[in-house]
Amino acid sequence: MKNKIKKKHIIFPIITAVLSLTLMLLVNYNFNSLKNKNYVDFLSDLSSKKVSTVYFTNTPKIKVKLSDGKIYETDNPRIDNFKENLLKQGVQVLENSPSDISHLIFMTAFIISIVSIMGILIKSSSIRSKGMLSVDSLDTAAISDLPFTFNDVAGNEEAKESVQDIVDFLKNPEKYNSYGARMPKGVILYGEPGTGKTLLAKAVAGEANVPFYAMSGSDFIQVYVGVGASRIRQLFKKAKSHGKAVIFIDEIDAIGKKRDSGKTGGSDERDQTLNALLTEMSGFNEKDGIVVMAATNRLDMLDEALLRPGRFDRHIEVSLPDLSAREKILYLHLKNKPINEISINEWAQKTAYFSGAKLENLINEAAIIACKEESKYIENSHIDKAFSIVMAGYEKQNRDYIKEKDRKITAYHEIGHALVSLKALPEDKVSKVTIIPSTKGAGGYTLSIPEDNLYTNKNYLKKRIMVLLGGRAAEEIIFGSEYITTGAHNDLKHCTSIAFNMITQYGMGETLGLLNMEELINLNINKNSIVIECKKLVDKLYNDTKALLLNESCLLEAMTNELLEKETLHAEDIKKYRDKALNF
Ligand code: ADP
Numbered sequence: 323m324k325n326k327i328k329k330k331h332i333i334f335p336i337i338t339a340v341l342s343l344t345l346m347l348l349v350n351y352n353f354n355s356l357k358n359k360n361y362v363d364f365l366s367d368l369s370s371k372k373v374s375t376v377y378f379t380n381t382p383k384i385k386v387k388l389s390d391g392k393i394y395e396t397d398n399p400r401i402d403n404f405k406e407n408l409l410k411q412g413v414q415v416l417e418n419s420p421s422d423i424s425h426l427i428f429m430t431a432f433i434i435s436i437v438s439i440m441g442i443l444i445k446s447s448s449i450r451s452k453g454m455l456s457v458d459s460l461d462t463a464a465i466s467d468l469p470f471t472f473n474d475v476a477g478n479e480e481a482k483e484s485v486q487d488i489v490d491f492l493k494n495p496e497k498y499n500s501y502g503a504r505m506p507k508g509v510i511l512y513g514e515p516g517t518g519k520t521l522l523a524k525a526v527a528g529e530a531n532v533p534f535y536a537m538s539g540s541d542f543i544q545v546y547v548g549v550g551a552s553r554i555r556q557l558f559k560k561a562k563s564h565g566k567a568v569i570f571i572d573e574i575d576a577i578g579k580k581r582d583s584g585k586t587g588g589s590d591e592r593d594q595t596l597n598a599l600l601t602e603m604s605g606f607n608e609k610d611g612i613v614v615m616a617a618t619n620r621l622d623m624l625d626e627a628l629l630r631p632g633r634f635d636r637h638i639e640v641s642l643p644d645l646s647a648r649e650k651i652l653y654l655h656l657k658n659k660p661i662n663e664i665s666i667n668e669w670a671q672k673t674a675y676f677s678g679a680k681l682e683n684l685i686n687e688a689a690i691i692a693c694k695e696e697s698k699y700i701e702n703s704h705i706d707k708a709f710s711i712v713m714a715g716y717e718k719q720n721r722d723y724i725k726e727k728d729r730k731i732t733a734y735h736e737i738g739h740a741l742v743s744l745k746a747l748p749e750d751k752v753s754k755v756t757i758i759p760s761t762k763g764a765g766g767y768t769l770s771i772p773e774d775n776l777y778t779n780k781n782y783l784k785k786r787i788m789v790l791l792g793g794r795a796a797e798e799i800i801f802g803s804e805y806i807t808t809g810a811h812n813d814l815k816h817c818t819s820i821a822f823n824m825i826t827q828y829g830m831g832e833t834l835g836l837l838n839m840e841e842l843i844n845l846n847i848n849k850n851s852i853v854i855e856c857k858k859l860v861d862k863l864y865n866d867t868k869a870l871l872l873n874e875s876c877l878l879e880a881m882t883n884e885l886l887e888k889e890t891l892h893a894e895d896i897k898k899y900r901d902k903a904l905n906f
């Protein structure tokens with residue numbers, strides 16, 4: 323389409339150029355092949371009043387135009403008063419040859435058309451080369467008039483809080499500098515697709531009122547080697563030229579994926595691009611007020627080089643919305659639409675595991691259906707239909723629709739961890755329990771250890787193992803030993819490693835006593851006995867864990883029910899259970 327328009331544009335000047343060139347040559351030819359007449363003949367023409375115009379040229383000849391239009395040449399007599407004489411006889415006298423004027427016109431037309439042809443060619447070739455080498459033609463135009471603020475991001479409170487200081491920094495980098503504070507140059511937002519990572523980055527720029535430059539990692543991966551790197555440099559140059567800015571690189575994994583040690587060829591381009599990015603990031607300093615934000619679905623896929631301090635050293639999880647977040651997102655997207663008697667809370671409950679993007683999509687489908695039906699309002703029935711459509715699409719895709727049974731298993735498992743932690747390690751704070759899947763795995767349970775003790779004691783390690791076993795223990799208590807799940811896979815790995823280290827490294831076991839396994843590696847020690855001791859330890863702790871949970875079965879039920887209802891329990895929700903667990 324674009325090409326056709328360009329062709330049309332170029333055809334016109336080409337025609338003009340050819341035409342004017344032909345005419346120019348023709349005129350020239352006509353005048354250069356003029357008949358030569360004797361001066362005597364001219365004089366006789368003059369006396370018989372046939373001459374209308376005489377042209378003086380810068381050659382030794384003059385050109386003569388008769389009243390019947392014929393033109394010929396004759397010698398210039400170069401006598402005094404020749405011109406005056408002619409004028410007296412009523413003959414027009416011109417100082418340039420008749421061809422000069424038309425020559426001039428055609429010449430001008432020719433030059434203009436040549437210039438415009440060249441102009442068009444240069445322009446189109448520069449568009450083409452820009453497409454390859456510069457970011458101008460890409461979607462990097464800064465959106466300075468950003469309409470996005472944190473109000474456009476519903477839920478995701480933790481992520482918003484985590485980027486709040488970046489907004490402050492962008493607004494006022496001098497303040498942070500005066501305290502000698504170093505702001506993160508790079509922030510990685512990670513989480514499932516459609517959870518609002520791009521939206522959050524835009525909102526940071528919008529809140530700070532700085533331009534937003536966005537590119538996708540896949541834009542940098544080109545056929546031509548070196549193009550990606552040069553695009554990175556141009557992107558940063560452009561952003562820096564405007565002072566403060568947010569640079570957003572979506573799908574950072576396209577350039578920053580872990581390098582496989584095996585293969586070397588073929589990834590040259592990606593390495594160059596990645597190196598250019600790292601160089602640019604170390605090239606600007608904190609005072610510049612530039613923050614690079616990147617998004618990925620998989621944090622664990624990224625090259626460590628990207629995650630080192632001074633690079634993307636802040637990692638913010640953007641998780642799927644829980645019940646209350648879904649309610650907020652639905653509310654946000656319905657806010658400016660004509661709605662009638664829609665129970666937002668009910669829809670929030672039905673849309674478990676929907677991402678923000680899917681919720682937005684659901685509302686949009688409903689609006690389309692309402693519009694097709696020419697209904698005055700969007701009503702529950704429209705969302706109902708939209709829901710069937712959306713679910714039909716999603717059910718085919720993997721695990722969007724997680725069965726109620728699975729939610730229940732996850733809830734008991736996670737509360738198992740949390741409750742054991744409350745009872746056995748009351749000093750450790752359980753800050754969050756959720757059944758919303760994250761990129762890290764199915765459920766999620768977070769605990770933050772308040773003080774980082776220099777030494778970890780035996781008792782603490784045993785309790786840690788119990789907390790890790792709490793998930794599996796709860797599953798077994800509630801569903802029976804035949805229905806335990808694979809969900810405990812990572813927990814078991816982790817607690818095996820703690821138990822093994824206790825016995826082989828820290829001198830906390832019986833088989834080796836105070837001996838360190840690493841030092842004995844060349845001796846033929848009986849590893850079997852170590853495995854047996856590990857197993858004995860973990861088995862005992864598992865029984866203790868089950869006993870503990872059975873003792874607190876009321877709390878286990880209550881907490882699980884609240885978790886199933888809210889999908890996420892935060893520190894405030896957990897606090898009341900902590901008090902109960904300890905008062906016993
Ligand atoms: P991601 O970059 O994580 O894939 P996007 O930021 O592109 O997700 O989100 C796509 C769309 O989904 C947004 O434009 C918005 O309409 C909607 N959306 C996602 N998360 C939220 C949220 N937390 N609040 C409001 N809308 C959201």
Ligand code: MG
Pocket residue numbers: 516519520572617
């Ligand atoms: Mg995105």
Ligand code: ZN
Pocket residue numbers: 735739793794809810813
């Ligand atoms: Zn677990």
